[in-house]
Amino acid sequence: MTMVPDGEEMLEQPCPIRDVxxxxxxxxxxxxxxxxxxxTLRFNALxxxxxxxxxxxxxxxxxxxxRDGFITRTLYPEVPPRVEYTLTPLGRSFLEPMQQxxxxxxxxxxxxxxxxxxxxxxxxxx
Amino acid sequence: MTMVPDGEEMLEQPCPIRDVxxxxxxxxxxxxxxxxxxxTLRFNALxxxxxxxxxxxxxxxxxxxxRDGFITRTLYPEVPPRVEYTLTPLGRSFLEPMQQxxxxxxxxxxxxxxxxxxxxxxxxxx
DNA sequence: CGGTATCCATAAGGATACTG
DNA sequence: CAGTATCCTTATGGATACCG
Numbered sequence: 448m449t450m451v452p453d454g455e456e457m458l459e460q461p462c463p464i465r466d467v468x469x470x471x472x473x474x475x476x477x478x479x480x481x482x483x484x485x486x487t488l489r490f491n492a493l494x495x496x497x498x499x500x501x502x503x504x505x506x507x508x509x510x511x512x513x514r515d516g517f518i519t520r521t522l523y524p525e526v527p528p529r530v531e532y533t534l535t536p537l538g539r540s541f542l543e544p545m546q547q548x549x550x551x552x553x554x555x556x557x558x559x560x561x562x563x564x565x566x567x568x569x570x571x572x573x
Numbered sequence: 574m575t576m577v578p579d580g581e582e583m584l585e586q587p588c589p590i591r592d593v594x595x596x597x598x599x600x601x602x603x604x605x606x607x608x609x610x611x612x613t614l615r616f617n618a619l620x621x622x623x624x625x626x627x628x629x630x631x632x633x634x635x636x637x638x639x640r641d642g643f644i645t646r647t648l649y650p651e652v653p654p655r656v657e658y659t660l661t662p663l664g665r666s667f668l669e670p671m672q673q674x675x676x677x678x679x680x681x682x683x684x685x686x687x688x689x690x691x692x693x694x695x696x697x698x699x
Numbered sequence: 700c701g702g703t704a705t706c707c708a709t710a711a712g713g714a715t716a717c718t719g
Numbered sequence: 720c721a722g723t724a725t726c727c728t729t730a731t732g733g734a735t736a737c738c739g
Contacts (some may be wrong), residue, residue: 459697464674464675464679466678472594473594489700505702508688516689522701528702559596559663563640566640601734616722653721654720
């Protein structure tokens with residue numbers, strides 16, 4: 448009985464960057480943080496923002512981000528229930544390096560695609 | 574017969590940041606790019622720099638980075654063979670946003686660990 | 700509305716042995 | 720020296736159905 452739901456582990460990572468990448472290096476985290484950058488959003492609003500994420504993955508990723516202190520989850524016990532997600536100061540502090548990364552990706556995405564095409568062409572010369 | 578060795582896929586990602594994360598969001602890519610930042614290194618030198626990476630993973634990750642244009646691989650056909658890995662201009666251009674991310678990770682790693690500890694404590698109040 | 704439970708497919712990571 | 724091949728384990732992502 449270890450009380451670690453959903454297979455989430457708490458392994459202490461000695462290397463900070465690896466630990467951070469484990470958190471934000473996945474498919475969805477960055478998209479969620481971007482979506483929350485302008486301000487608080489509710490669960491279904493996030494679904495609509497990110498569009499092709501499933502409830503399952505949104506729920507899981509939000510929980511990780513909350514656990515690691517990037518966002519807060521506030522439940523308003525109304526009927527129907529309302530839940531709001533907001534960036535913490537830690538989450539907001541991450542926005543700057545993140546947006547640099549996003550900017551780099553936007554600028555250089557074409558180069559990467561081009562490199563891949565070149566590489567593939569070379570491979571196909573038998 | 575698709576000629577995609579090792580299960581590597583070439584899927585066109587519509588979203589630049591996702592595409593970039595697929596490449597550098599894994600366990601090893603960033604460590605390799607950091608190791609190559611000061612200059613050219615050989616295969617076994619990289620092994621020693623990164624220390625706990627296996628030959629298998631180093632080989633695979635280097636190939637991806639080469640394919641996507643971050644590094645070049647130069648084979649000197651001597652005996653024994655010598656292979657040198659160097660950052661391309663694209664790879665070097667990535668260094669700045671990457672080092673911002675690393676700096677953020679170093680600065681805020683403690684906050685993340687603290688947030689996790691707090692979260693876990695809350696969960697354990699049954 | 701905002702999730703969780705279940706089950707499944709694929710991808711990532713790795714140990715070990717072998718090779719040009 | 721610098722890898723590749725093989726085999727295996729675990730992690731990640733997702734579809735679907737159900738719940739408070």
